[in-house]
Amino acid sequence: MTQFNVYRIGPEIKIGEIDISFTNASLFMVISTITILLIFNFGAKKKSIIPTKLQLLGELSYSFISKMISDTAGSKAKPYFSFIFSLFMFVLFCNMLGMIPYTFTVTSHIIVTFVLAAFIFVGVTIIGFIKHGLGYLKLFVPSGVPMVLLPLIVVIEIISYLSRPISLSVRLFANMMAGHTMMKVFGSFVVSLGIVGGWLPLSFSVALTGLEILVAFLQAYVFAILTCIYLNDALNLHH
Amino acid sequence: MFKKIIFETLAVYFLLINFIQAAESGGMPQLDPEFWFSQIFWLVITFGILYLVLSKLILPKISDNLETRKSQVLDNLELAEKQRSDSEAKLKEFDNIILKSKIDAKNLFNESRKKLLNDINNKRQKLEKEIDKELKIVEADIEELKKKSPDKINKIAVETSSDLINQLIGGNINNSSITAIVSDIASKNKNL
Numbered sequence: 235m236t237q238f239n240v241y242r243i244g245p246e247i248k249i250g251e252i253d254i255s256f257t258n259a260s261l262f263m264v265i266s267t268i269t270i271l272l273i274f275n276f277g278a279k280k281k282s283i284i285p286t287k288l289q290l291l292g293e294l295s296y297s298f299i300s301k302m303i304s305d306t307a308g309s310k311a312k313p314y315f316s317f318i319f320s321l322f323m324f325v326l327f328c329n330m331l332g333m334i335p336y337t338f339t340v341t342s343h344i345i346v347t348f349v350l351a352a353f354i355f356v357g358v359t360i361i362g363f364i365k366h367g368l369g370y371l372k373l374f375v376p377s378g379v380p381m382v383l384l385p386l387i388v389v390i391e392i393i394s395y396l397s398r399p400i401s402l403s404v405r406l407f408a409n410m411m412a413g414h415t416m417m418k419v420f421g422s423f424v425v426s427l428g429i430v431g432g433w434l435p436l437s438f439s440v441a442l443t444g445l446e447i448l449v450a451f452l453q454a455y456v457f458a459i460l461t462c463i464y465l466n467d468a469l470n471l472h473h
Numbered sequence: 474m475f476k477k478i479i480f481e482t483l484a485v486y487f488l489l490i491n492f493i494q495a496a497e498s499g500g501m502p503q504l505d506p507e508f509w510f511s512q513i514f515w516l517v518i519t520f521g522i523l524y525l526v527l528s529k530l531i532l533p534k535i536s537d538n539l540e541t542r543k544s545q546v547l548d549n550l551e552l553a554e555k556q557r558s559d560s561e562a563k564l565k566e567f568d569n570i571i572l573k574s575k576i577d578a579k580n581l582f583n584e585s586r587k588k589l590l591n592d593i594n595n596k597r598q599k600l601e602k603e604i605d606k607e608l609k610i611v612e613a614d615i616e617e618l619k620k621k622s623p624d625k626i627n628k629i630a631v632e633t634s635s636d637l638i639n640q641l642i643g644g645n646i647n648n649s650s651i652t653a654i655v656s657d658i659a660s661k662n663k664n665l
Contacts, residue, residue: 235501250474252510259508260515267519271526277535283542296535316528323527325521344507401644407482411503 237414238342245300258338259346266327266340272407274323295323306459307466313349314465320460321350330448333443341453342410351403354461362468373467402460409453413446606635630655 241254277292299319303311311318325341332339340346362370374391375384381468420442423435506570638651 238502240502240505240512242508251506251513254511254514256515257508257511258518259512263515263519267523270523271531274527274531274535277529278538283545285538292531292535293539296532296539314530319532320520320527321522324523338515342503343512344503346510349513349516350520361585363482401481408502414508423546459530 235415237338237418238411240338259340262328262331262338262340266331268466269331270323270327274328285333294302300411302455303462304461306462308470310469311462311465318461318465321354321461322454325350325406325457326451326454329454330447332410332414333447333450339414341406342414345405347397347403347407349398349471350457352368352405354402355399355462358406358461358464358468361465362471365469366471370468370471397462402457406453406457409449413449417442417446627652627655627659629657 239255240259242257243255243261247255273288273434274292274295277290280286280289282289283398296319299322300315301396303315303318305427328340332342358372362373374388374395376387376391379387417439420435420439424432424439427435443467631648634651635648635656
């Protein structure tokens with residue numbers, strides 16, 4: 235579990251009673267942000283008709299996410315494109331940077347994913363109430379449900395709505411943490427079994443690395459697409 | 474989709490309970506609130522900067538790039554289409570010209586043949602007329618000759634016969650009686 239330890243880098247910074255020191259977690263957030271900005275900045279710099287490799291990367295990501303948004307949330311979600319793009323890239327790069335040995339995985343901390351998810355939850359709820367007023371509450375009353383079942387359904391709907399930020403954050407955090415823990419466990423097996431028996435866990439470890447890279451991408455994708463689905467509920471309100 | 478999400482959520486809750494139990498026994502750094510505020514603070518700062526720079530500076534550029542590429546490709550396609558239709562029209566025109574010139578050549582050929590035939594006919598008719606004229610003159614001559622010849626022949630016959638008689642008999646015989654005989658014979662011959 236030491237790989238998940240957060241420790242202070244540099245001096246202790248405090249605002250009042252609140253400790254906001256720069257930590258290894260902060261360092262990897264900064265690294266992710268700078269990496270994303272550098273890649274996409276160079277990708278957007280040249281304006282050639284036949285794109286360079288970085289340009290192609292930027293443009294493919296752009297059209298990938300824009301297609302994802304328009305498929306799940308429709309054309310009304312266009313203004314939120316930048317946010318979802320940043321979200322996807324941030325989660326993706328934090329996950330991927332975590333795959334490099336001796337690095338820190340920002341998204342393996344529940345507080346980080348929970349803040350992101352809670353921000354999305356609050357934002358989507360506010361957007362829903364702005365767009366539909368109190369009519370947004372219809373979200374909890376699905377059409378075509380018998381009157382007898384309605385109270386039960388409404389309660390279930392409200393619970394499922396309120397659990398959105400928790401499920402969203404815990405899904406990402408648990409996936410990242412479980413993956414890294416598993417890698418650590420297999421890695422320690424390799425060491426303890428030595429040169430005779432270590433090959434089997436080593437091969438597992440190699441396979442798991444591939445799987446974890448897939449999971450890192452998939453979780454970023456799921457995080458972004460669920461945000462789109464929640465946004466779709468708030469924007470289009472059909473159940 | 475939503476059913477799936479609910480099930481997944483339930484599964485995740487079980488995981489979470491396990492994690493909490495593990496944290497209580499082994500101590501999970503994630504659940505230690507010491508650096509929570511620091512993480513939230515830096516998350517807000519980094520993600521805020523990322524969002525601002527991406528949305529204000531980088532994404533519009535990429536979007537512009539994509540738009541210009543799209544429009545340029547469309548323009549090129551349009552141009553190509555136009556040029557293609559142009560060339561097709563040119564080809565058609567060319568075909569028309571060839572067809573027209575073929576027809577022209579045929580017409581010219583026919584016309585000149587007609588003209589030539591006319592000319593030949595005219596010349597032949599003219600020649601035939603001339604020949605006819607000549608023939609008529611000749612025929613007239615022959616007719617005249619024919620008309621004159623019996624008299625002359627009669628005269629010659631009379632002279633010869635008078636000479637003959639003169640030589641044979643040695644006396645002069647009246648020319649008029651010989652003439653009468655000769656003309657009688659001649660008229661008999663004519664009647665044959």
